[in-house]
Amino acid sequence: MAQVHLRKIVKEYEGGVQAVKGIDLDIADHEFVVLVGPSGCGKSTTLRMIAGLEEISSGEIDIGGSIVNDVPPRDRDIAMVFQNYALYPHMTVYDNMAFGLMLRKFDKTEIKRRVENAAKILDIGMLLDRKPKALSGGQRQRVAMGRAIVRDPAVFLFDEPLSNLDAKLRVQMRTEIKKVHQTVKTTTIYVTHDQIEAMTLADRVVVMNHGNIEQVGPPQELYHHPRTRFVAGFIGSPSMNFMPAKLEGNGAALTLHLPDGIRLPIPAARTARYAPHAGKDVLFGIRPEHLTETRQTEHRANVAVFEAAPEVVEPMGMETLLHFWMQGHEICARFDPAVEVSPGQRVPMAVDMDQMHLIDPQTDLVL
Amino acid sequence: MSATAIPASYTGRKLGSLRSERRWALWVAYASLIIACIIFLAPPFYMLVTSLKSSAEISNLSGNPWLVKAPTLENYIELINNPLFRGFFWNSIIITVCVVIISMVVSVLAAFALARMKFWGSQMLATGVFLTYLVPDTLLFIPLYQIVGGLGLLNSIWGLVLIYPTLTVPFCTWIMIGYFASIPKELDEAALIDGANWMQMLTKIFIPVALPGIIAATIFAFTVSWAAFVYPTAFVTTPDQMPLTIGVVSQLIRGDTFAWGQIMAGALMAALPPVVVYAFLMDYYIAGLTAGATKG
Numbered sequence: 001m002a003q004v005h006l007r008k009i010v011k012e013y014e015g016g017v018q019a020v021k022g023i024d025l026d027i028a029d030h031e032f033v034v035l036v037g038p039s040g041c042g043k044s045t046t047l048r049m050i051a052g053l054e055e056i057s058s059g060e061i062d063i064g065g066s067i068v069n070d071v072p073p074r075d076r077d078i079a080m081v082f083q084n085y086a087l088y089p090h091m092t093v094y095d096n097m098a099f100g101l102m103l104r105k106f107d108k109t110e111i112k113r114r115v116e117n118a119a120k121i122l123d124i125g126m127l128l129d130r131k132p133k134a135l136s137g138g139q140r141q142r143v144a145m146g147r148a149i150v151r152d153p154a155v156f157l158f159d160e161p162l163s164n165l166d167a168k169l170r171v172q173m174r175t176e177i178k179k180v181h182q183t184v185k186t187t188t189i190y191v192t193h194d195q196i197e198a199m200t201l202a203d204r205v206v207v208m209n210h211g212n213i214e215q216v217g218p219p220q221e222l223y224h225h226p227r228t229r230f231v232a233g234f235i236g237s238p239s240m241n242f243m244p245a246k247l248e249g250n251g252a253a254l255t256l257h258l259p260d261g262i263r264l265p266i267p268a269a270r271t272a273r274y275a276p277h278a279g280k281d282v283l284f285g286i287r288p289e290h291l292t293e294t295r296q297t298e299h300r301a302n303v304a305v306f307e308a309a310p311e312v313v314e315p316m317g318m319e320t321l322l323h324f325w326m327q328g329h330e331i332c333a334r335f336d337p338a339v340e341v342s343p344g345q346r347v348p349m350a351v352d353m354d355q356m357h358l359i360d361p362q363t364d365l366v367l
Numbered sequence: 368m369s370a371t372a373i374p375a376s377y378t379g380r381k382l383g384s385l386r387s388e389r390r391w392a393l394w395v396a397y398a399s400l401i402i403a404c405i406i407f408l409a410p411p412f413y414m415l416v417t418s419l420k421s422s423a424e425i426s427n428l429s430g431n432p433w434l435v436k437a438p439t440l441e442n443y444i445e446l447i448n449n450p451l452f453r454g455f456f457w458n459s460i461i462i463t464v465c466v467v468i469i470s471m472v473v474s475v476l477a478a479f480a481l482a483r484m485k486f487w488g489s490q491m492l493a494t495g496v497f498l499t500y501l502v503p504d505t506l507l508f509i510p511l512y513q514i515v516g517g518l519g520l521l522n523s524i525w526g527l528v529l530i531y532p533t534l535t536v537p538f539c540t541w542i543m544i545g546y547f548a549s550i551p552k553e554l555d556e557a558a559l560i561d562g563a564n565w566m567q568m569l570t571k572i573f574i575p576v577a578l579p580g581i582i583a584a585t586i587f588a589f590t591v592s593w594a595a596f597v598y599p600t601a602f603v604t605t606p607d608q609m610p611l612t613i614g615v616v617s618q619l620i621r622g623d624t625f626a627w628g629q630i631m632a633g634a635l636m637a638a639l640p641p642v643v644v645y646a647f648l649m650d651y652y653i654a655g656l657t658a659g660a661t662k663g
Contacts, residue, residue, distance in 0.1 A: 082553045103567065
């Protein structure tokens with residue numbers, strides 16, 4: 001078990017392209033940290049630098065109290081699970097799991113004990129004599145995890161391990177990974193582009209964009225208190241709605257002026273916070289789950305109502321998504337499936353203003 | 368909508384023309400295959416027929432040369448009992464085994480380095496290796512004669528063992544580069560993290576995974592070495608050092624006297640080992656060449 005510290009880590013490729021632009025990150029012992037972001041944001045490069053598979057252009061990586069910049073991967077006391085499993089195709093499941101221990105000259109009985117223990121944790125005991133080609137995708141991913149567990153490393157590294165699985169299996173394996181972490185409690189760094197995976201697995205989520213860390217925090221904090229427009233839009237599914245607006249009023253009462261003449265009063269609790277921005281253009285951000293049918297918000301304070309005609313209605317079973325356009329901006333609302341809405345029909349929509357976000361369009365920072 | 372708009376007659380005509388196109392394609396394919404079979408199988412068939420004839424029957428010009436009247440194994444028996452022929456066979460075996468071992472060790476190590484250990488100029492070097500294969504051996508034997516002579520290995524099977532790899536290593540390396548390149552990069556990264564060094568990665572992961580490619584390269588080295596003609600003709604002069612390819616030709620033709628029956632029997636027996644190898648390992652050979660061609 002170990003802490004991991006990244007200090008001003010930079011990865012610059014030939015031609016001056018920077019994949020990672022000087023990030024700092026402290027990961028505590030036993031912590032499950034998920035690096036999440038869109039393709040090309042530098043999350044996988046960061047993980048590979050921690051693993052020792054990519055050289056660091058500048059900065060320091062500290063694993064368990066030692067600077068490992070120039071330490072080869074085999075001596076970093078880490079284990080990695082790859083997206084495509086990377087199982088050795090000519091070896092049985094047992095040999096795949098035992099390979100790292102054999103190279104480290106472990107005693108045969110100890111290897112057997114560790115492999116059987118890992119197989120028990122992952123419920124793959126009956127697969128030990130099979131070759132990887134005789135396994136399903138989910139079973140292969142379990143074996144890849146087993147190969148990491150037997151090593152009992154200081155840090156587990158996961159590089160998009162569920163991306164090759166179908167949707168149903170992905171949900172199942174997600175639970176498995178969480179269960180395994182709760183059992184072995186090894187410090188884990190997990191890379192994914194799927195924000196749902198990040199939210200469900202992480203103790204803390206690291207949102208990356210363009211080689212920088214946008215925000216680090218527990219999933220709920222990122223969801224409720226995003227610091228930037230990128231984090232606000234990236235976390236949550238369907239993603240947050242953004243509408244151009246103007247903040248009008250004086251210090252005592254503020255109102256948001258939205259397109260189509262919609263006026264939304266700012267809750268009193270937020271007036272002081274937003275007062276310095278009165279008179280300015282802002283972006284109004286609201287999540288689809290906070291833009292609902294009026295019945296859900298009957299007894300709540302700070303609810304504003306406006307009417308809109310959805311152009312697309314998507315019944316999802318447990319909810320119905322309504323899509324409408326406001327001056328070229330697509331807006332999504334989340335309605336109770338019991339409320340019947342037809343495309344084109346004007347319906348009242350309740351905005352929970354306690355859940356609103358205002359973003360400065362110049363800086364993209366949440367106000 | 369669109370399906371109902373198409374008249375039934377149109378659909379029928381289309382299907383009919385497809386069937387006739389396919390029939391034509393099959394005719395052309397079978398005709399081509401038959402012609403190819405005749406071209407490729409006629410010489411070995413003629414060799415077999417001639418090898419089963421006595422000298423008297425061969426020299427009798429009145430009969431059909433493609434048929435045997437009185438089949439006999441006398442040519443084969445005489446050759447097998449001839450210590451010179453057994454010597455040619457033995458020389459070919461020694462040369463081939465040595466060349467295959469040298470070629471495979473060198474080309475597997477070279478291919479692994481060129482495919483996986485990225486270093487400055489590795490790409491250029493890989494192309495250079497292949498380009499050397501394109502230089503014909505008829506151009507190389509004069510300078511090689513100087514080198515082999517300088518080493519005191521002229522008229523020796525060991526001179527051949529030394530120079531045959533110039534024919535086999537470039538192509539074997541190229542096949543292996545293609546095969547190694549087709550192995551996912553994550554496999555060596557997983558091995559690195561598991562604690563393997565480069566040599567362990569090669570011996571425990573790459574060689575077992577690339578076995579079909581290694582077999583293909585081995586077959587190639589075997590074939591080239593077993594069938595080489597130009598180099599032994601140039602470098603070997605005494606019968607005790609000759610491999611089969613030139614031994615059969617040089618010792619069974621005395622002036623203007625051709626021992627046709629024995630020449631054909633000798634050539635057929637010389638062709639037997641490659642035929643056996645290909646018969647059993649053809650699939651690996653094709654798989655190895657394909658990997659090299661598409662992913663190299």
